[in-house]
Amino acid sequence: MMKQYYIGVMSGTSLDGVDLALMDFTLNPPKLMATDFTPMPEKIREKLTALLRSGETSLRNLGEIDHQLGLLYAESINRFLQKVRLKSEDICAVGCHGQTVWHSPNCEFPFTMQIGDMNLVAAKTGITTVGDFRRKDMALGGQGAPLVPAFHQDLFFAAERLTVVLNIGGISNISVLEENCPTVGYDVSVGNALLDSWIELHQGKRYDKDALWAKNGKISTALLTDLLAEPFFQQAPPKSTGRELFNLAWLNKKLEKFTALSQPMPSPQDVQRTLVEFTALSIANELKKLQKSDRTNLLLVCGGGARNPLIMQRLTALLAEWRVLTTSEFGLDIDYVEAAAFAWLAYRRIHNLPSNLPSVTGAKSEVSLGVIFPK
Structure with a gap:
Protein backbone atom coordinates (compact mmCIF):
# COMPACT_ATOMS: atom_id res chain seq x y z
CA MET A 1 0.00 0.00 0.00
CA GLN A 143 -14.91 31.07 16.29
CA GLY A 144 -12.31 29.60 13.94
CA ALA A 145 -10.81 27.97 17.02
CA PRO A 146 -9.93 25.63 18.48
CA LEU A 147 -9.45 23.30 15.52
CA VAL A 148 -7.50 20.52 17.23
CA PRO A 149 -10.44 18.86 19.11
CA ALA A 150 -11.59 17.08 15.94
CA PHE A 151 -8.14 15.48 15.73
CA HIS A 152 -8.19 14.64 19.45
CA GLN A 153 -11.56 12.94 18.96
CA ASP A 154 -10.11 10.80 16.18
CA LEU A 155 -7.17 9.66 18.30
CA PHE A 156 -8.16 9.64 21.97
CA PHE A 157 -11.92 8.99 22.29
CA ALA A 158 -12.90 5.93 24.36
CA ALA A 159 -16.50 5.10 25.25
CA GLU A 160 -15.79 3.89 28.80
CA ARG A 161 -14.34 7.17 30.11
CA LEU A 162 -14.51 10.94 30.04
CA THR A 163 -11.34 12.09 28.28
CA VAL A 164 -10.17 15.69 28.31
CA VAL A 165 -7.12 16.65 26.27
CA LEU A 166 -5.46 19.76 27.67
CA ASN A 167 -2.98 21.61 25.49
CA ILE A 168 -0.89 24.09 27.47
CA GLY A 169 0.79 26.22 24.83
CA GLY A 170 0.88 30.00 24.99
CA ILE A 171 -2.84 29.64 25.71
CA SER A 172 -4.49 26.60 27.34
CA ASN A 173 -7.31 24.85 25.52
CA ILE A 174 -9.25 21.66 26.09
CA SER A 175 -11.07 19.01 24.06
CA VAL A 176 -13.86 17.18 25.89
CA LEU A 177 -14.49 13.66 24.56
CA GLU A 178 -17.49 11.82 25.98
CA GLU A 179 -19.78 9.03 24.77
CA ASN A 180 -23.20 10.15 23.46
CA CYS A 181 -22.20 13.81 23.70
CA PRO A 182 -20.95 16.12 20.97
CA THR A 183 -17.27 16.87 21.33
CA VAL A 184 -16.60 20.35 22.65
CA GLY A 185 -13.36 22.24 22.84
CA TYR A 186 -12.40 25.76 23.80
CA ASP A 187 -9.73 27.97 25.29
CA VAL A 188 -9.85 27.86 29.08
CA SER A 189 -7.03 30.12 30.24
CA VAL A 190 -3.57 31.43 29.61
CA GLY A 191 -0.83 28.82 29.36
CA ASN A 192 2.84 29.71 29.04
CA ALA A 193 2.42 33.14 27.44
CA LEU A 194 2.53 35.21 30.65
CA LEU A 195 5.05 32.95 32.37
CA ASP A 196 7.46 33.22 29.44
CA SER A 197 6.99 36.95 28.96
CA TRP A 198 7.48 37.66 32.67
CA ILE A 199 10.70 35.69 33.11
CA GLU A 200 12.10 37.14 29.89
CA LEU A 201 11.39 40.65 31.19
CA HIS A 202 13.03 40.06 34.58
CA GLN A 203 15.59 37.31 33.97
CA GLY A 204 16.32 37.56 30.25
CA LYS A 205 15.36 33.90 29.80
CA ARG A 206 12.92 32.53 27.24
CA TYR A 207 11.18 30.31 29.77
CA ASP A 208 11.45 29.10 33.36
CA LYS A 209 13.18 25.73 32.86
CA ASP A 210 11.78 23.13 35.29
CA ALA A 211 9.97 26.02 37.05
CA LEU A 212 13.15 26.64 39.06
CA TRP A 213 12.52 30.38 39.44
CA ALA A 214 8.83 30.00 40.26
CA LYS A 215 9.45 27.23 42.82
CA ASN A 216 11.26 29.65 45.13
CA GLY A 217 8.57 32.32 44.92
CA LYS A 218 5.47 32.76 47.09
CA ILE A 219 1.88 33.04 45.96
CA SER A 220 0.37 36.52 46.24
CA THR A 221 -3.23 35.83 47.26
CA ALA A 222 -4.32 39.36 46.37
CA LEU A 223 -2.84 39.14 42.87
CA LEU A 224 -4.18 35.62 42.33
CA THR A 225 -7.70 36.71 43.28
CA ASP A 226 -7.55 39.64 40.86
CA LEU A 227 -6.23 37.49 38.01
CA LEU A 228 -9.01 34.94 38.50
CA ALA A 229 -11.59 37.75 38.34
CA GLU A 230 -10.96 38.14 34.58
CA PRO A 231 -14.41 38.12 32.87
CA PHE A 232 -13.19 35.65 30.23
CA PHE A 233 -13.51 32.83 32.77
CA GLN A 234 -17.24 33.51 33.14
CA GLN A 235 -17.94 33.33 29.41
CA ALA A 236 -19.73 30.22 28.20
CA PRO A 237 -18.10 28.16 25.46
CA PRO A 238 -17.49 28.19 22.56
CA LYS A 239 -14.82 30.77 23.30
CA SER A 240 -11.26 31.52 22.32
CA THR A 241 -8.58 33.95 23.38
CA GLY A 242 -4.91 34.78 22.88
CA ARG A 243 -2.12 37.25 23.56
CA GLU A 244 -4.46 40.09 22.62
CA LEU A 245 -5.95 39.56 26.11
CA PHE A 246 -3.39 37.72 28.22
CA ASN A 247 -0.29 39.87 27.80
CA LEU A 248 2.12 41.92 29.92
CA ALA A 249 -0.04 45.05 29.63
CA TRP A 250 -2.96 43.08 31.14
CA LEU A 251 -0.74 41.81 33.96
CA ASN A 252 0.78 45.23 34.65
CA LYS A 253 -2.70 46.73 35.08
CA LYS A 254 -3.31 44.17 37.83
CA LEU A 255 0.01 45.03 39.47
CA GLU A 256 -0.67 48.78 39.30
CA LYS A 257 -3.53 48.28 41.75
CA PHE A 258 -0.99 47.46 44.48
CA THR A 259 0.54 50.91 44.12
CA ALA A 260 -2.88 52.59 43.91
CA LEU A 261 -3.97 50.87 47.13
CA SER A 262 -0.59 51.46 48.83
CA GLN A 263 -0.05 47.71 49.20
CA PRO A 264 3.37 46.02 49.07
CA MET A 265 4.18 44.98 45.51
CA PRO A 266 4.90 41.24 45.04
CA SER A 267 8.49 40.53 43.99
CA PRO A 268 9.03 39.44 40.36
CA GLN A 269 9.69 35.89 41.59
CA ASP A 270 6.49 35.89 43.62
CA VAL A 271 4.60 37.07 40.52
CA GLN A 272 6.05 34.12 38.58
CA ARG A 273 4.91 31.66 41.25
CA THR A 274 1.48 33.31 41.33
CA LEU A 275 1.20 33.02 37.55
CA VAL A 276 1.85 29.27 37.79
CA GLU A 277 -0.89 28.96 40.39
CA PHE A 278 -3.21 31.13 38.30
CA THR A 279 -2.64 28.92 35.24
CA ALA A 280 -3.20 25.64 37.13
CA LEU A 281 -6.14 26.87 39.20
CA SER A 282 -8.03 28.49 36.32
CA ILE A 283 -7.68 25.25 34.33
CA ALA A 284 -8.69 23.07 37.30
CA ASN A 285 -11.74 25.24 38.01
CA GLU A 286 -13.01 24.53 34.51
CA LEU A 287 -12.28 20.80 34.65
CA LYS A 288 -14.11 20.38 37.96
CA LYS A 289 -17.28 21.55 36.21
CA LEU A 290 -16.89 18.68 33.72
CA GLN A 291 -15.88 15.71 35.88
CA LYS A 292 -18.10 12.65 36.21
CA SER A 293 -18.76 10.57 39.31
CA ASP A 294 -19.77 7.38 37.48
CA ARG A 295 -16.70 6.80 35.25
CA THR A 296 -12.99 7.41 34.94
CA ASN A 297 -11.99 11.04 34.39
CA LEU A 298 -8.82 11.06 32.28
CA LEU A 299 -6.81 14.23 31.65
CA LEU A 300 -4.19 14.03 28.90
CA VAL A 301 -1.83 17.00 28.96
CA CYS A 302 0.29 18.15 26.02
CA GLY A 303 2.14 21.26 24.92
CA GLY A 304 5.07 23.02 26.55
CA GLY A 305 3.23 23.34 29.86
CA ALA A 306 3.33 19.55 30.24
CA ARG A 307 7.10 19.96 30.75
CA ASN A 308 6.57 22.38 33.64
CA PRO A 309 6.79 20.15 36.75
CA LEU A 310 5.13 22.74 38.99
CA ILE A 311 2.11 23.11 36.71
CA MET A 312 1.77 19.32 36.48
CA GLN A 313 2.20 18.94 40.23
CA ARG A 314 -0.48 21.53 40.94
CA LEU A 315 -2.91 20.07 38.39
CA THR A 316 -2.52 16.61 39.96
CA ALA A 317 -3.08 18.05 43.46
CA LEU A 318 -6.07 20.18 42.43
CA LEU A 319 -7.76 17.41 40.45
CA ALA A 320 -8.06 14.55 42.93
CA GLU A 321 -10.88 12.96 40.92
CA TRP A 322 -8.81 12.78 37.74
CA ARG A 323 -6.11 10.54 36.30
CA VAL A 324 -3.55 13.10 35.10
CA LEU A 325 -1.24 11.79 32.34
CA THR A 326 0.38 13.14 29.16
CA THR A 327 -0.34 12.35 25.51
CA SER A 328 3.17 10.87 25.23
CA GLU A 329 1.89 7.94 27.30
CA PHE A 330 -0.72 7.41 24.53
CA GLY A 331 1.77 7.51 21.65
CA LEU A 332 1.73 11.20 20.70
CA ASP A 333 4.70 13.32 21.82
CA ILE A 334 3.50 16.22 24.01
CA ASP A 335 5.49 18.75 21.98
Whole structure:
Protein backbone atom coordinates (compact mmCIF):
# COMPACT_ATOMS: atom_id res chain seq x y z
CA MET A 1 0.00 0.00 0.00
CA MET A 2 1.30 3.43 -0.93
CA LYS A 3 2.20 5.54 2.09
CA GLN A 4 -0.02 8.51 2.89
CA TYR A 5 2.60 10.83 4.37
CA TYR A 6 1.62 14.34 5.46
CA ILE A 7 3.69 16.95 7.28
CA GLY A 8 2.12 19.27 9.85
CA VAL A 9 3.78 22.60 10.62
CA MET A 10 2.92 24.74 13.64
CA SER A 11 4.34 27.91 15.17
CA GLY A 12 2.38 28.95 18.23
CA THR A 13 1.85 31.89 20.55
CA SER A 14 5.03 31.11 22.50
CA LEU A 15 7.09 32.21 19.45
CA ASP A 16 9.81 29.71 20.35
CA GLY A 17 10.01 28.11 16.92
CA VAL A 18 8.48 25.81 14.33
CA ASP A 19 7.23 22.30 15.17
CA LEU A 20 7.10 19.70 12.40
CA ALA A 21 5.36 16.32 12.49
CA LEU A 22 5.38 13.57 9.88
CA MET A 23 2.16 11.52 9.96
CA ASP A 24 1.27 8.30 8.14
CA PHE A 25 -2.46 8.13 7.33
CA THR A 26 -2.37 4.64 5.83
CA LEU A 27 -2.61 3.44 9.43
CA ASN A 28 -5.67 3.55 11.66
CA PRO A 29 -5.28 5.33 13.96
CA PRO A 30 -2.74 7.45 12.05
CA LYS A 31 0.81 7.23 13.35
CA LEU A 32 3.33 9.91 14.23
CA MET A 33 6.45 8.82 12.33
CA ALA A 34 8.98 11.59 13.05
CA THR A 35 9.26 15.09 14.48
CA ASP A 36 11.55 18.09 14.26
CA PHE A 37 11.92 21.60 15.66
CA THR A 38 13.39 24.77 14.18
CA PRO A 39 14.13 27.58 16.67
CA MET A 40 12.58 30.93 15.75
CA PRO A 41 15.33 33.21 14.35
CA GLU A 42 15.87 36.10 16.75
CA LYS A 43 15.20 38.83 14.18
CA ILE A 44 11.84 37.33 13.20
CA ARG A 45 10.96 36.71 16.83
CA GLU A 46 11.69 40.34 17.74
CA LYS A 47 9.49 41.59 14.90
CA LEU A 48 6.65 39.25 15.84
CA THR A 49 6.91 40.15 19.53
CA ALA A 50 6.69 43.88 18.72
CA LEU A 51 3.75 43.27 16.38
CA LEU A 52 1.85 41.18 18.92
CA ARG A 53 2.45 43.66 21.73
CA SER A 54 1.29 46.73 19.82
CA GLY A 55 -1.18 45.19 17.37
CA GLU A 56 0.05 47.80 14.89
CA THR A 57 2.55 47.83 12.03
CA SER A 58 3.12 49.15 8.53
CA LEU A 59 1.86 47.23 5.51
CA ARG A 60 5.47 46.91 4.33
CA ASN A 61 6.59 45.40 7.63
CA LEU A 62 3.63 42.99 7.68
CA GLY A 63 4.38 41.87 4.12
CA GLU A 64 8.06 41.35 4.87
CA ILE A 65 7.37 39.25 7.98
CA ASP A 66 4.83 37.24 5.97
CA HIS A 67 7.55 36.51 3.40
CA GLN A 68 10.21 35.71 6.02
CA LEU A 69 7.93 33.24 7.76
CA GLY A 70 7.09 31.56 4.46
CA LEU A 71 10.79 31.04 3.82
CA LEU A 72 11.33 29.82 7.38
CA TYR A 73 8.57 27.21 7.08
CA ALA A 74 9.88 26.05 3.71
CA GLU A 75 13.49 25.78 4.91
CA SER A 76 12.34 23.89 8.02
CA ILE A 77 10.38 21.40 5.90
CA ASN A 78 13.28 20.84 3.50
CA ARG A 79 15.70 20.18 6.38
CA PHE A 80 13.16 17.80 7.93
CA LEU A 81 12.88 15.85 4.67
CA GLN A 82 16.67 15.44 4.57
CA LYS A 83 16.68 14.29 8.19
CA VAL A 84 14.04 11.58 7.59
CA ARG A 85 15.47 10.69 4.16
CA LEU A 86 12.34 11.45 2.19
CA LYS A 87 11.79 13.44 -1.00
CA SER A 88 9.15 16.03 -1.68
CA GLU A 89 7.29 13.57 -3.93
CA ASP A 90 6.93 11.20 -0.94
CA ILE A 91 4.72 13.75 0.83
CA CYS A 92 1.05 14.11 -0.16
CA ALA A 93 0.71 17.57 1.37
CA VAL A 94 1.91 19.95 4.04
CA GLY A 95 -0.56 21.43 6.53
CA CYS A 96 0.85 24.73 7.80
CA HIS A 97 -0.99 26.77 10.40
CA GLY A 98 1.03 29.97 9.92
CA GLN A 99 1.67 32.44 12.71
CA THR A 100 -1.37 34.00 14.35
CA VAL A 101 -0.91 37.75 14.79
CA TRP A 102 -4.51 38.58 15.66
CA HIS A 103 -7.63 36.60 16.49
CA SER A 104 -10.85 38.52 17.01
CA PRO A 105 -13.95 36.33 16.60
CA ASN A 106 -16.36 38.43 18.68
CA CYS A 107 -16.07 41.92 17.18
CA GLU A 108 -18.47 43.59 14.71
CA PHE A 109 -16.44 42.27 11.79
CA PRO A 110 -14.95 38.99 13.07
CA PHE A 111 -11.55 38.06 11.66
CA THR A 112 -8.43 36.08 12.30
CA MET A 113 -5.00 36.63 10.76
CA GLN A 114 -2.27 34.05 10.29
CA ILE A 115 0.81 35.08 8.33
CA GLY A 116 3.49 33.08 6.52
CA ASP A 117 3.21 32.98 2.71
CA MET A 118 1.93 29.50 1.77
CA ASN A 119 2.71 30.17 -1.90
CA LEU A 120 6.37 30.32 -0.92
CA VAL A 121 6.07 27.12 1.12
CA ALA A 122 4.59 25.23 -1.84
CA ALA A 123 7.07 26.72 -4.32
CA LYS A 124 10.22 26.19 -2.21
CA THR A 125 9.35 22.65 -1.06
CA GLY A 126 7.68 21.33 -4.19
CA ILE A 127 4.84 20.00 -2.00
CA THR A 128 1.15 20.92 -2.18
CA THR A 129 0.50 23.04 0.88
CA VAL A 130 -2.71 23.63 2.82
CA GLY A 131 -3.05 26.78 4.94
CA ASP A 132 -5.58 29.40 6.08
CA PHE A 133 -7.50 26.86 8.15
CA ARG A 134 -9.55 29.16 10.36
CA ARG A 135 -11.38 31.63 8.16
CA LYS A 136 -13.86 29.25 6.48
CA ASP A 137 -15.15 28.24 9.90
CA MET A 138 -15.51 31.93 10.84
CA ALA A 139 -17.31 32.62 7.56
CA LEU A 140 -19.87 30.07 8.75
CA GLY A 141 -20.32 31.89 12.06
CA GLY A 142 -17.76 29.95 14.07
CA GLN A 143 -14.91 31.07 16.29
CA GLY A 144 -12.31 29.60 13.94
CA ALA A 145 -10.81 27.97 17.02
CA PRO A 146 -9.93 25.63 18.48
CA LEU A 147 -9.45 23.30 15.52
CA VAL A 148 -7.50 20.52 17.23
CA PRO A 149 -10.44 18.86 19.11
CA ALA A 150 -11.59 17.08 15.94
CA PHE A 151 -8.14 15.48 15.73
CA HIS A 152 -8.19 14.64 19.45
CA GLN A 153 -11.56 12.94 18.96
CA ASP A 154 -10.11 10.80 16.18
CA LEU A 155 -7.17 9.66 18.30
CA PHE A 156 -8.16 9.64 21.97
CA PHE A 157 -11.92 8.99 22.29
CA ALA A 158 -12.90 5.93 24.36
CA ALA A 159 -16.50 5.10 25.25
CA GLU A 160 -15.79 3.89 28.80
CA ARG A 161 -14.34 7.17 30.11
CA LEU A 162 -14.51 10.94 30.04
CA THR A 163 -11.34 12.09 28.28
CA VAL A 164 -10.17 15.69 28.31
CA VAL A 165 -7.12 16.65 26.27
CA LEU A 166 -5.46 19.76 27.67
CA ASN A 167 -2.98 21.61 25.49
CA ILE A 168 -0.89 24.09 27.47
CA GLY A 169 0.79 26.22 24.83
CA GLY A 170 0.88 30.00 24.99
CA ILE A 171 -2.84 29.64 25.71
CA SER A 172 -4.49 26.60 27.34
CA ASN A 173 -7.31 24.85 25.52
CA ILE A 174 -9.25 21.66 26.09
CA SER A 175 -11.07 19.01 24.06
CA VAL A 176 -13.86 17.18 25.89
CA LEU A 177 -14.49 13.66 24.56
CA GLU A 178 -17.49 11.82 25.98
CA GLU A 179 -19.78 9.03 24.77
CA ASN A 180 -23.20 10.15 23.46
CA CYS A 181 -22.20 13.81 23.70
CA PRO A 182 -20.95 16.12 20.97
CA THR A 183 -17.27 16.87 21.33
CA VAL A 184 -16.60 20.35 22.65
CA GLY A 185 -13.36 22.24 22.84
CA TYR A 186 -12.40 25.76 23.80
CA ASP A 187 -9.73 27.97 25.29
CA VAL A 188 -9.85 27.86 29.08
CA SER A 189 -7.03 30.12 30.24
CA VAL A 190 -3.57 31.43 29.61
CA GLY A 191 -0.83 28.82 29.36
CA ASN A 192 2.84 29.71 29.04
CA ALA A 193 2.42 33.14 27.44
CA LEU A 194 2.53 35.21 30.65
CA LEU A 195 5.05 32.95 32.37
CA ASP A 196 7.46 33.22 29.44
CA SER A 197 6.99 36.95 28.96
CA TRP A 198 7.48 37.66 32.67
CA ILE A 199 10.70 35.69 33.11
CA GLU A 200 12.10 37.14 29.89
CA LEU A 201 11.39 40.65 31.19
CA HIS A 202 13.03 40.06 34.58
CA GLN A 203 15.59 37.31 33.97
CA GLY A 204 16.32 37.56 30.25
CA LYS A 205 15.36 33.90 29.80
CA ARG A 206 12.92 32.53 27.24
CA TYR A 207 11.18 30.31 29.77
CA ASP A 208 11.45 29.10 33.36
CA LYS A 209 13.18 25.73 32.86
CA ASP A 210 11.78 23.13 35.29
CA ALA A 211 9.97 26.02 37.05
CA LEU A 212 13.15 26.64 39.06
CA TRP A 213 12.52 30.38 39.44
CA ALA A 214 8.83 30.00 40.26
CA LYS A 215 9.45 27.23 42.82
CA ASN A 216 11.26 29.65 45.13
CA GLY A 217 8.57 32.32 44.92
CA LYS A 218 5.47 32.76 47.09
CA ILE A 219 1.88 33.04 45.96
CA SER A 220 0.37 36.52 46.24
CA THR A 221 -3.23 35.83 47.26
CA ALA A 222 -4.32 39.36 46.37
CA LEU A 223 -2.84 39.14 42.87
CA LEU A 224 -4.18 35.62 42.33
CA THR A 225 -7.70 36.71 43.28
CA ASP A 226 -7.55 39.64 40.86
CA LEU A 227 -6.23 37.49 38.01
CA LEU A 228 -9.01 34.94 38.50
CA ALA A 229 -11.59 37.75 38.34
CA GLU A 230 -10.96 38.14 34.58
CA PRO A 231 -14.41 38.12 32.87
CA PHE A 232 -13.19 35.65 30.23
CA PHE A 233 -13.51 32.83 32.77
CA GLN A 234 -17.24 33.51 33.14
CA GLN A 235 -17.94 33.33 29.41
CA ALA A 236 -19.73 30.22 28.20
CA PRO A 237 -18.10 28.16 25.46
CA PRO A 238 -17.49 28.19 22.56
CA LYS A 239 -14.82 30.77 23.30
CA SER A 240 -11.26 31.52 22.32
CA THR A 241 -8.58 33.95 23.38
CA GLY A 242 -4.91 34.78 22.88
CA ARG A 243 -2.12 37.25 23.56
CA GLU A 244 -4.46 40.09 22.62
CA LEU A 245 -5.95 39.56 26.11
CA PHE A 246 -3.39 37.72 28.22
CA ASN A 247 -0.29 39.87 27.80
CA LEU A 248 2.12 41.92 29.92
CA ALA A 249 -0.04 45.05 29.63
CA TRP A 250 -2.96 43.08 31.14
CA LEU A 251 -0.74 41.81 33.96
CA ASN A 252 0.78 45.23 34.65
CA LYS A 253 -2.70 46.73 35.08
CA LYS A 254 -3.31 44.17 37.83
CA LEU A 255 0.01 45.03 39.47
CA GLU A 256 -0.67 48.78 39.30
CA LYS A 257 -3.53 48.28 41.75
CA PHE A 258 -0.99 47.46 44.48
CA THR A 259 0.54 50.91 44.12
CA ALA A 260 -2.88 52.59 43.91
CA LEU A 261 -3.97 50.87 47.13
CA SER A 262 -0.59 51.46 48.83
CA GLN A 263 -0.05 47.71 49.20
CA PRO A 264 3.37 46.02 49.07
CA MET A 265 4.18 44.98 45.51
CA PRO A 266 4.90 41.24 45.04
CA SER A 267 8.49 40.53 43.99
CA PRO A 268 9.03 39.44 40.36
CA GLN A 269 9.69 35.89 41.59
CA ASP A 270 6.49 35.89 43.62
CA VAL A 271 4.60 37.07 40.52
CA GLN A 272 6.05 34.12 38.58
CA ARG A 273 4.91 31.66 41.25
CA THR A 274 1.48 33.31 41.33
CA LEU A 275 1.20 33.02 37.55
CA VAL A 276 1.85 29.27 37.79
CA GLU A 277 -0.89 28.96 40.39
CA PHE A 278 -3.21 31.13 38.30
CA THR A 279 -2.64 28.92 35.24
CA ALA A 280 -3.20 25.64 37.13
CA LEU A 281 -6.14 26.87 39.20
CA SER A 282 -8.03 28.49 36.32
CA ILE A 283 -7.68 25.25 34.33
CA ALA A 284 -8.69 23.07 37.30
CA ASN A 285 -11.74 25.24 38.01
CA GLU A 286 -13.01 24.53 34.51
CA LEU A 287 -12.28 20.80 34.65
CA LYS A 288 -14.11 20.38 37.96
CA LYS A 289 -17.28 21.55 36.21
CA LEU A 290 -16.89 18.68 33.72
CA GLN A 291 -15.88 15.71 35.88
CA LYS A 292 -18.10 12.65 36.21
CA SER A 293 -18.76 10.57 39.31
CA ASP A 294 -19.77 7.38 37.48
CA ARG A 295 -16.70 6.80 35.25
CA THR A 296 -12.99 7.41 34.94
CA ASN A 297 -11.99 11.04 34.39
CA LEU A 298 -8.82 11.06 32.28
CA LEU A 299 -6.81 14.23 31.65
CA LEU A 300 -4.19 14.03 28.90
CA VAL A 301 -1.83 17.00 28.96
CA CYS A 302 0.29 18.15 26.02
CA GLY A 303 2.14 21.26 24.92
CA GLY A 304 5.07 23.02 26.55
CA GLY A 305 3.23 23.34 29.86
CA ALA A 306 3.33 19.55 30.24
CA ARG A 307 7.10 19.96 30.75
CA ASN A 308 6.57 22.38 33.64
CA PRO A 309 6.79 20.15 36.75
CA LEU A 310 5.13 22.74 38.99
CA ILE A 311 2.11 23.11 36.71
CA MET A 312 1.77 19.32 36.48
CA GLN A 313 2.20 18.94 40.23
CA ARG A 314 -0.48 21.53 40.94
CA LEU A 315 -2.91 20.07 38.39
CA THR A 316 -2.52 16.61 39.96
CA ALA A 317 -3.08 18.05 43.46
CA LEU A 318 -6.07 20.18 42.43
CA LEU A 319 -7.76 17.41 40.45
CA ALA A 320 -8.06 14.55 42.93
CA GLU A 321 -10.88 12.96 40.92
CA TRP A 322 -8.81 12.78 37.74
CA ARG A 323 -6.11 10.54 36.30
CA VAL A 324 -3.55 13.10 35.10
CA LEU A 325 -1.24 11.79 32.34
CA THR A 326 0.38 13.14 29.16
CA THR A 327 -0.34 12.35 25.51
CA SER A 328 3.17 10.87 25.23
CA GLU A 329 1.89 7.94 27.30
CA PHE A 330 -0.72 7.41 24.53
CA GLY A 331 1.77 7.51 21.65
CA LEU A 332 1.73 11.20 20.70
CA ASP A 333 4.70 13.32 21.82
CA ILE A 334 3.50 16.22 24.01
CA ASP A 335 5.49 18.75 21.98
CA TYR A 336 4.05 17.79 18.59
CA VAL A 337 0.32 17.21 19.08
CA GLU A 338 -0.67 20.47 17.38
CA ALA A 339 1.74 19.97 14.48
CA ALA A 340 0.32 16.46 14.03
CA ALA A 341 -3.18 17.95 14.07
CA PHE A 342 -2.38 20.23 11.13
CA ALA A 343 -1.09 17.24 9.17
CA TRP A 344 -4.49 15.65 9.90
CA LEU A 345 -6.31 18.82 8.81
CA ALA A 346 -4.33 18.82 5.54
CA TYR A 347 -5.23 15.16 4.97
CA ARG A 348 -8.91 15.96 5.50
CA ARG A 349 -8.74 18.94 3.12
CA ILE A 350 -6.98 17.02 0.34
CA HIS A 351 -9.71 14.37 0.59
CA ASN A 352 -12.44 17.05 0.96
CA LEU A 353 -13.57 15.63 4.31
CA PRO A 354 -15.12 17.82 7.03
CA SER A 355 -12.59 18.88 9.65
CA ASN A 356 -14.33 21.36 11.92
CA LEU A 357 -16.74 20.49 14.70
CA PRO A 358 -19.66 22.93 14.93
CA SER A 359 -20.15 21.77 18.54
CA VAL A 360 -16.66 23.16 19.20
CA THR A 361 -16.42 26.32 17.12
CA GLY A 362 -20.08 27.33 16.88
CA ALA A 363 -20.06 27.22 13.05
CA LYS A 364 -23.38 26.65 11.29
CA SER A 365 -22.20 23.50 9.54
CA GLU A 366 -19.33 21.08 9.00
CA VAL A 367 -16.85 22.01 6.31
CA SER A 368 -13.45 20.92 5.00
CA LEU A 369 -11.10 23.61 6.30
CA GLY A 370 -8.10 25.11 4.55
CA VAL A 371 -7.00 26.61 1.28
CA ILE A 372 -4.94 24.45 -1.09
CA PHE A 373 -1.77 25.97 -2.58
CA PRO A 374 -0.66 23.60 -5.37
CA LYS A 375 3.03 22.76 -5.68
